Amino acid sequence: MSIPTLPDAFVEKHAAKGWPVGLAGVALVIIGTFMSWSFDPNILGDLSVYGYPGGLQILAIILSLLALVLLLTVKGPLASRLGQWLDAALGLRALGLWLLIYMVGVILAIATDSSGLVNVDPGGWISFVGAVLVFAGSQVIPLRELRDLGRARLPGWFEIAAVAVVMAGVLFGAAYALAREDAWSFVLVLVFAGGTVAAMFRTGTMGWFGHVATRRRKVLTLAAFAVAFFFPFTQQGSDANMSIATSVLIFAATAIGLNIVVGLAGLLDLGYIAFLGAGAYVASSLSRSAFATIDWHPPFLVIVLLGGCVSATLGLIIGTPTLRVSGDYLAIVTLGFGEIFRFSMFNLDGNNGPNLTNGPNGIPGIPELAVGGFNFGDEHVVAGITLGRFSNYYFLLLLLMAFVILVFTRLNNSRIGRGWVAIREDEKAAEAMGVNVFGLKLLAFAVGAFLAGLAGTIKAHQDGATSPDQYIFLESAFLLAAIVLGGMGTIAGVLLGATILKLLPEKLRFFSEYRLLLFGLTLVLMMRFRPEGLVANKRRLLEFHEEDEKLATAVESELVEEAK
Structure with missing residues (x-):
């Protein structure tokens, strides 16, 4: 301000x-x-x-x-x-x-x-x-x-x-x-x-x-x-607040995966929520729910890896033919893919296709996650504080978040990450310098989809049900908004953006009729006064403030200090 x-x-x-x-x-x-x-x-x-x-x-x-x-x-x-x-x-x-x-x-x-x-x-x-x-x-x-x-x-x-x-x-x-x-x-x-x-x-x-x-x-x-x-130990066993916290972590983990595609590689994906849905449907179909359609119940670690791999495969399938285009055309194609995924989940009901998803009814009654003898649905008392089911899932999601952040950080600081940034800045120049543009774009789609699939497998058990209506275009828009609001190409920015977009609607329910209006107004103000996001990547900060010589000097000195 x-x-x-x-x-x-x-x-x-x-x-x-x-x-x-x-x-x-x-x-x-x-x-x-x-x-x-x-x-x-x-x-x-x-x-x-x-x-x-x-x-x-x-x-x-x-x-x-x-x-x-x-x-x-x-x-x-x-x-x-x-x-x-x-x-x-x-x-x-x-x-x-x-x-x-x-x-x-x-x-x-x-x-x-x-x-x-x-x-x-x-x-x-x-x-x-x-x-x-x-x-x-x-x-x-x-x-x-x-x-x-x-x-x-x-x-x-x-x-x-x-x-x-x-x-x-x-x-x-x-x-x-x-x-x-x-x-x-x-x-x-x-x-x-x-x-x-x-x-x-x-x-x-x-x-x-x-x-x-x-x-x-x-x-x-x-x-x-x-x-x-x-x-969780500061919430006195509050399931309401811990439910919000787990939703924030799932949303943030998915948004960091999208940050690879949008923030690093510069590819506008408007159907990214489909990869989260793919992971959720894999976990739902392989669960012990009475409505599950696959009679195979492997350990949860196997399900997590399968969910990530299925989502990554979808990323490769959609990426191979569509990454030949860019800009607005890529956005339209990915938007179409997100809608195709949702309608496919509707149609895989045994009437219009094989019965894999129970159509619009989805897969309800997903049992609580159990790893070894630990049931995530049970309450546990630690240091005199009762931790409910949402606290249990919260700790599991913390491990997932640590893994997602590690993957993002390592890729960002590697030759692959520098190649993505080069593609984002100028695709033609990057190709002229020998960067494998198509291969790196495809890798960005696959890695981002894999991380979203991992989050989806946990989301299915936490929600207890999976249905196509959970994966509409608006969810993809909110994921993209979290990245833009927080700061593209950063981890702290995405975490902050995800927290704002998930927390505020829950705590400000008296604005229920005007939440989308306030959300749009917030984005407009952000684009006007801080287009680089709340936690700006140093390169993007200079892009939006090229005329500020003092800022350029400060950022250059910070980059030198980080290099040391």
Whole structure:
């Protein structure tokens, strides 16, 4: 989100007022949080108590304290130590804007869930006025040139501790956000997180953390998987949240496979959901369901490999004749393939063809997955916390995700990955340089389809049923949107995009009639303000911002540092 700026002459004239106005705003926000915000105790988790801030009031206090730290960095006891490194003025502008958005959201939530603004108590208005003052004061504090915080080198133990603190914040922040059952509370927690991250970006702190993550990549990877592993233990056995988490992992694993095709090789595939469906139908047909059509029940590991291989074979079948075309023509052909797959599943019902899929009825009653003596449908108590069936599937999907990420990373950093990138950038030039264009395109389709097939075999058991209606074109569109939204060619971006597209519709059900409208609006805004995605690949970042010489220099130095 771009931060509104005032004319330089106006800023220079009122610069002396910015700091005291900002301090006054911080004080008012904090004072207001110790008063009642809402007359109705049933709104936003009971904000009607005096002298004892509620959850959302505590978040407002945290944003205010961050603003105070930045104010003291601009002018105060922290200026001599942090003022040379942190871009406190720019960070304060971002934080002031998000704090104002947060308080506007609180006022709207109270007014919407009650009979109007009359139910907003004085504390809410005091904190709102304070947010306005913080925002106004931040706009007239002049900016200045600082050192590049990303170049700062700190002791190794401090950098490792920073990684640990950030990842722990992600874990407990996610647990706190998912615990908000009220949609408005969930939105406000997201605004709080957005404001914190925006301030970190603007101050340069996130840039420094990016350099630390590059230098401590193994530590970051281990910390990320540790956070993912401990996540179910923060949900107190909540099947609802763990169901969302397993859906996110299946969606993300499939999207990473599509990322090979779209993000690396640059091939627009609009029928990719068919490969996920192929894996699911293989697992369903070979399961012990009463409606299964194949009387052979091999071990699950064999089923997983069969599902991946069947999907890869379909990738080769569709890829061999169609990869001779490119661009819009390839998109249309793959879209047709996705619809052919869905209608084929309808017709393989014993009347229009062999009975393999039970037609539109699909294959219901798929039993819970059992590996050895471990049944994924049973509850298990670990450290006093009950882990249900979705938690069991979650851990299995974590192993699948680790494998998918390993495959993507190895291929991306290999000669094959460089060949895919060359094809994406300029197919004719790559062919002229001796790159086997057709072979690499076909390999991208096969590998991407294989990974989707693996995810499909687990999805069948988790859902308990497989039907053709699960694999419509809209699902392929959402997979592609996750890649575009998160950042093509990246792993973190796809994970973030998949989480957003799967989590938000579940938590914002009061927008049920407008979810697709909001989704489309989000994509339009992304294409306008950040076309490279939320987590941008460095090469694509330069493609979209070729005129930014400072960015080019920074990216070049980062690539050199990674090469070391």
